[in-house]
Amino acid sequence: MPGPKDLDPSSSPRALLGAELRHARERKGLSQDQLGHRLFVSGSFIGQLEAGTRRMQPDCARMLDEALETDGFFQRNCGAAAKSKFEEHFEAVAEAEAQATAIREYTPLLIPGLLQTRAYAQAVNRAHDPMAPEETIEEWTEGRMERVRLLDHPTKPLLWAVLDEASLRRETGGRAVMAEVLRHVAGLARRNRAIVQVLPFSAGAHAAMQSDLKLMEFADAPPLVYHEGVRTGRVEDDPATVAHLRFRYDLLVASALSRDKSLALLEALAEDYAHEEHP
Known part of the structure; x- marks a missing residue:
């Protein structure tokens, strides 16, 4: 043979x-x-x-x-x-996202990559490395936009994002950039392309204060969880670890605003940024 x-x-x-x-x-x-x-x-x-x-x-x-x-x-x-346009620590999770049937994510300080606009991604990448050449920033940004295109499919993957209120109020890239990205996120929610909830400051202490969370499920493979730090990250598949972090995510969802209230807050803040008012 x-x-x-x-x-x-x-x-x-x-x-x-x-x-x-x-x-x-x-x-x-x-x-x-x-x-x-x-x-x-x-x-x-x-x-x-x-x-x-x-x-x-x-x-x-x-x-x-x-x-x-x-x-x-x-x-x-x-x-x-193994060839990839992503940084080494993120290669595995970028490939996993492309295969996932469901992605659940919480980020405490910025809007998750899959929900970002090009201008917001550029601002994040420039802050990440202020001395990087423009072509490097553009390469990183294009990698981010390639991931965003996963959402061009009308139904998959299921994306469920819990956004910390801090990420909405941290002015990243300027007020016009913030207005654009919040309108983009709200648009995805209104089109039922993503489930978006906001974890408000009023929720107080919560289950993920020390880290972000990304959980991924697949049709023909066990679920994974991804932890990310500054220029580092790791993927885990230990069933007990995945189950424990899924429980933490469920606690975050329980503490977050409802989908309707979250959408109202996103759109109100977008209007505030657009009209150069202080939120």
């Missing part, structure tokens, strides 16, 4: 690599758990590789080639599948 063909890097290489992994595993008659045992990883990790929600590392590719007798196929192709 001929071996798998090398992948075309232009055609969703991570998804293709995952599909080849599934075919190679099934040809050997192994379950995900059995293959994971040979690689000293969980069966769910193998499932995430097959679904394209995890990036295959070179050491993992080498062990897969040995376990599945694929003549170096995964080692040759994992480099192409």
Whole structure:
């Protein structure tokens, strides 16, 4: 039987690599758990590789080639599948977003990337690195806008965002930029393309005061959670950790304003910014 063909890097290489992994595993008659045992990883990790929600590392590719007798196929192709326009710490989560059926997110100090406008993203990126060349800022911003285009699909992924009131009142990029981005978010909510709630200052102490939250669900892979810091981030799939952070997210939702009240606040603040009034 001929071996798998090398992948075309232009055609969703991570998804293709995952599909080849599934075919190679099934040809050997192994379950995900059995293959994971040979690689000293969980069966769910193998499932995430097959679904394209995890990036295959070179050491993992080498062990897969040995376990599945694929003549170096995964080692040759994992480099192409790893190519990304995102910073290294964010590559995995950007790929996972593209495969997710549902994304739930809370950010304490800024509007989440999937809800940003180009001008707002540019302001955030410039603040992130004031000395970066303009072409670098544009590259980062275009990467952000590529993620935003996930919402061009009319129904998927489900996006549920809890916005901290601080992110709405922190003037990022100027008042005109804030008016535009808040109107954009409100428009997504009005078109039922995103569920948006605001966590008001009046909620007081809450379940995610020390961090942001991003939870992602998939049709054919276990859920993931992503933690982000300054120029760092990590993806976790431990079921107990994911369940605990989903509970925290549910607590945030319970403390947030209703969808109608959140929409009213977004639109009122947008009008205030547009008319150069103090919110």
